[in-house]
Amino acid sequence: MEIDYRLERPLKLHARLQVQGLTVLLGESGSGKTSLLRALAGLLRARGRPFADLAPERRRVGYLPQGYALVPHMTALENVALPLHGPSGRRTAGRWLERVELKHLAERRPHELSGGERQRVALARALALEPRLLLLDEPTSALDAATRETAVELIERIVREEGLPTLLVTHDPYVAARSRSLAVLEAGRVRQQGPPDEVFSRPATLGIARLVGFANVFSGKVAGREEGGVWIETQGLRVFAPTAAPPKAGSRVHWGIRPEEVMIVRPDRPLSAPLARNRLEVRVRRLIKKGLVYVVRVAGALELEVALPRHVQDRLRLAEGDLIEVALKPAYVHLFSSGDASS
Amino acid sequence: MTEAFLLSFKLASLTALTLLVLGIPLAYALVFKRVPARALVEAVLLMPLTLPPTVLGYYLLVLLAPDGALGRLGFDWAFRFEGIWLASVLFSLPFALTAYREAFQAVEPEVLEVTRTLGLGPFKRWVRVVLPWIWPGLLSGTLLAFAHTLGEFGVVLMVGGNLPGETRVASIYIFDLVQALEFEEAARAALIFVALSFVLVLAVRTLEVRWRSITGSNAR
Structure with missing residues (x-):
């Protein structure tokens, strides 16, 4: 489904994107993600395609707001049956509750359900509408880590089985990584859309890079070209970055590398030639444990953040103050287009 | 005594019903619609809460007298049942309105x-x-208005006086009895009031508890 929507209020927004299967819309808070969903549901005035001139009652767009918006005095079954009619409606509602694995809680009221269960009731209710488009606003923000995983799995499975165009808004990279298509909202428009791998590894702008976890972003000057890429000079260090469209020598560019893709050179294992070119000596400044990874801040010619899986750290036994060598493998060095980088 | 209590019930029922019809759209508008000068409107509607009943009664009496502003338009309701009905509606409006508004705010x-x-x-x-x-919120507001009207004294006395069968409601009847030193009859009437108040307030409380059990914990 192709969406092209323009909003004037509460903020100026022009969103063009493709919704195919589970499509995730990523954006900073305040970027207008929720407003776009509300406009698509017909609850905010907007111009565009599809259904912009239809009242919300006639759009058949399933909308799950963050608080799920269940009717508190109705049981789970009655909530799901809201868009349905007659006695056959209750049977259909029962089948939808079964689909979200909540048949046994059909007679409970919302306040007798957990957050994850409420969300599934709301999902079943939106599905009972047999929507043409499903909209989910931050479905994982109120859930704990374990519930989050099952919730995302369930949403993904049902959307796939129903072949339902679904737009899910989030700022959670974990959810974004599970999508079929990832769109990023920035400065009032969709700046990039593609498979999540592509967006995560090749963000189009600096802002998107930060949003998807590029902690290491630097500015530098193009110092020279070579087959397949350019040399960039940053704070006295020359780094090789691959690119198909090399910028002019002397122009300012931004480049970056994800913390997960900075490699630590082990002194006992010499590196092969392509890796050998982007190397620098750094000192370990800080070691922070974050779940199963260590975030290591190092400083030398550049200040870098390096993410280290626990099993690697268990072998290397790095300590604050150690002098080590890191390599920025050219394949992982990402050059941001200079026009976007200024934003 | 029966006559006075029947009159009280009639007045309280009519007042509560009027407030239900009047209060629901008013409360709905105050919660969901853009009302110009909302604070001002609310202040005027809630004013009877702080106004002495005699003051409200005085103005109504002046307005409803045969040569008063409203009396001249055909509403010469002073010392008549219609007069104490209007006075009761205005006097109990803040109670009903507050309850109704709370009910709508929960939505x-x-x-x-x-x-x-x-x-x-x-x-x-x-x-x-x-x-x-x-x-449950609407019903509890209506019961509150009913109870409040039953117990009203000053406004009714100012606007309606003390005419048996027309304006002498139970609360005024008790005042009369005490004035006439008929304490035995006054005690019986007073006891009925105690029982009534207890039942009504209990009903309101029960409704409130039920109401919260339905709506209370739907919060995220």
């Missing part, structure tokens, strides 16, 4: 929005979603 706008996207038109939204959600 989450987001839920109403989502039921729109589910294809429910305005009528179905009211009957299936809003009314079952707010009825």
